[in-house]
Amino acid sequence: MRTTARIFAIAALGLVLGAASGVAAEWRIEAEIVGGDFTAHGQFDIPYVEWGLKDPSTFILRVAKEVQVTIETEGTIVVAD
Numbered sequence: 001m002r003t004t005a006r007i008f009a010i011a012a013l014g015l016v017l018g019a020a021s022g023v024a025a026e027w028r029i030e031a032e033i034v035g036g037d038f039t040a041h042g043q044f045d046i047p048y049v050e051w052g053l054k055d056p057s058t059f060i061l062r063v064a065k066e067v068q069v070t071i072e073t074e075g076t077i078v079v080a081d
Contacts, residue, residue, distance in 0.1 A: 027042060027043075027044035028042055028044070029041065029042030029071060030042065033077065036076050036077045036078070037074070037075070037076055037077070038074065038075055038076075038077060039072075039073070039074040040071070040072070040073050040074070041070075041071060041072045041073075042070075042071045043068065043069065043070045043071070044068075044069055045067065045069070046066060046067045046068075046069060047065065047066040048065070048066065048067060049065040049066070050065070050066075
């Protein structure tokens, strides 16, 4: 039995809420479907300081001005009757 893999690129538009309310971020998640199983992964940066959130750096502690988010998921596709 031969299984065919299909790879899809999904572009999503997210809305960040809170101090930077109304700021939108766009990221890309790639999904692969083989039979009824899928895996998806993506990575994007959130430049929170640029978006108006407070930089938590102090005299002793320095942090990056953006946060890197990684998403990895897998599951099974079930078709409802």
